[in-house]
Amino acid sequence: MASTLDFIEVNGVKIPFIFEEDKRLPIVSMQLIFTGSGSVDEGKKAGLAKSTAKMLNEGSLKKGSVGFADALDARAIQLSANAGSETFVIELGSLKEEFDTGLSLLSEQLKEPNFTAKSLDKVKTMTLSDISRKEADFDSVASDELKAVLFEGTVLATPNIGTKASVKSITLDDIKSFASHHLVLSNVLIVMGGDIGMEEAKHKASVLLAPLAVGHATPERHFQPRTTPKESILKRPSTEQAYLYFGSPFAMNEGDSEFYKARVAMFVLGSSGFGSRLMEEIRVKRGLAYSAYSRLSVAKTNTYFSGYLQTKLESQAEAKKTVIEVIDSFVRDGVTQAELDQARKFLLGSEPLRVETLSQRLGRTFSEYYQGKPLGYSLQELELIRHLTLDELNDFIKRHGEIRNLSYAIVTK
Known part of the structure; x- marks a missing residue:
């Protein structure tokens, strides 16, 4: 067995499609990976990428946070978003028989995410609590400080989670703007596999992605660490x-x-x-x-x-x-x-x-x-x-x- 690389075309955009069929278990998984869409491209609002991912995890506007979570749990569907330094990843996994339901829920979430003031307040509260806990973890403190020293003056000098001040400053418009500029066809690639054929997988992925805006690919950036010891x-x-x-x-x-x-x-x-x-x-x-x-x-x-x-x-x-x-x-x-x-x-x-x-x-x-x-x-x-x-x-x-x-x-x- 080996994974393969192919492409699908959606609204004129050629999208990389990494795939492997594996019928040993009746499960299917998919990742939407948006490149250049992590914390390196959030500007002065440190923590914006991670906060956007957490907001996406609040479900859809139609079902709300609890209703959406209940819909996932009822079918044992795993759906989550996370943002790293370079990428923003949405991951979906389920039994083969429930995968279409998972795709439907993900589609609903992408079209009308639960981007509300109430959800943002909840996300901010959780994030500020996480930051406070990290302050008592001296390994984490030293690790973050080393990045601050090595990449002083760049976006990498601030932890991906952000600071208390930066997280408090994030607005609903910031979340919406980050999502609309980064979660686009020009940034996405698909990783998919499991108990499903390639052509069927391509079709399902194409239908899911069709409503996304074409957008513009985020340019690559590179940051050099300091060369003078500090x-x-x-x-x-x-x-x-x-x-x-x-x-x-x-x-x-x-x-x-x-x-x-x-x-x-x-x-x-x-x-x-x-x-x-x-x-x-x-x-x-x-x-x-x-x-x-x-x-x-x-x-x-x-x-x-x-x-x-x-x-x-x-x-x-x-x-x-x-x-x-x-x-x-x-x-x-x-x-x-x-x-x-x-x-x-x-x-x-x-x-x-x-x-x-x-x-x-x-x-x-x-x-x-x-x-x-x-x-x-x-x-x-x-x-x-x-x-x-x-x-x-x-x-x-x-x-x-x-x-x-x-x-x-x-x-x-």
């Missing part, structure tokens, strides 16, 4: 430990042909948990933290290296020094053959777990298309990892010394 220390009297979040630029864009080398390098450095350089040096050898991780984020809008750990207040300086030493040694000396072999064995051996469900396979095909790669590239990437030599990997690591330019967000007493 440290931000947030004092929280109630904390009993220090939260160290660190990050730096990484010279790579989404779709880069050397990404497979980055996957292996990051596995060795800090994304693999026990056995990684950071975990070995910080926890095993020095006992400075229970865990320490790092990862590489590569997206259309931004690319950066980041990591984090928690440590005792009195160990804060030593932990920070150790992070610097580990990363400096990693860039300078590279990895060993044993580390490469271990990373290769895991990445190749765990591949079946990444494609065992329909949603995983559809998600992979979407990622390949979204990143501008040919379908099936993930398998090609595994072959590149299989034949990657130690010299090639260490040369790649040495060429990315920019990860030494670490910025910090630290929550401490």
Whole structure:
């Protein structure tokens, strides 16, 4: 089984259609993915994209929030909207026999969403409550502060959920405007699969999308992280430990042909948990933290290296020094053959777990298309990892010394 890429045409717009038929279970799922429609395009109203998604989850004007939810529950239909940094996603899933009912409800919701003052007040209250809870979660505080440091002066410096001030400032007209400009045919692509034939799936998707406006495709944007190190220390009297979040630029864009080398390098450095350089040096050898991780984020809008750990207040300086030493040694000396072999064995051996469900396979095909790669590239990437030599990997690591330019967000007493 494999997901395929095709296209449907709706009102003169050619829309990508990612599909896989899977008859093992009598279920059907569909995602409407509106690209360029996440928080990166909400302007100065931080939290507007997520608030719009929450408003859409309030059902339709005809049935209201409770009536719409009851209609979904009565048929065990799952329907939800969510907004990330780059995309706005509406997801529908149900038993095959109830899928037409789900499509009917989604159509009703898209044509007349429950965009009322009452719904907006409810969404604002819930969002402000979520923001208050995040303020007491010091991991979340440090993580958000690191993004604020790395992407200072850009829309990425503010959490997707928004701030209390920005959420309070959102109006009903803001919600309606965001939806009308972003939930359009020129932005949408479809991911669909399950116990349904391709032609039938195409027809149902075309009928659903026909009422949407053509609109204009949201232009792609990219934000560079800061290259000059900066440290931000947030004092929280109630904390009993220090939260160290660190990050730096990484010279790579989404779709880069050397990404497979980055996957292996990051596995060795800090994304693999026990056995990684950071975990070995910080926890095993020095006992400075229970865990320490790092990862590489590569997206259309931004690319950066980041990591984090928690440590005792009195160990804060030593932990920070150790992070610097580990990363400096990693860039300078590279990895060993044993580390490469271990990373290769895991990445190749765990591949079946990444494609065992329909949603995983559809998600992979979407990622390949979204990143501008040919379908099936993930398998090609595994072959590149299989034949990657130690010299090639260490040369790649040495060429990315920019990860030494670490910025910090630290929550401490």
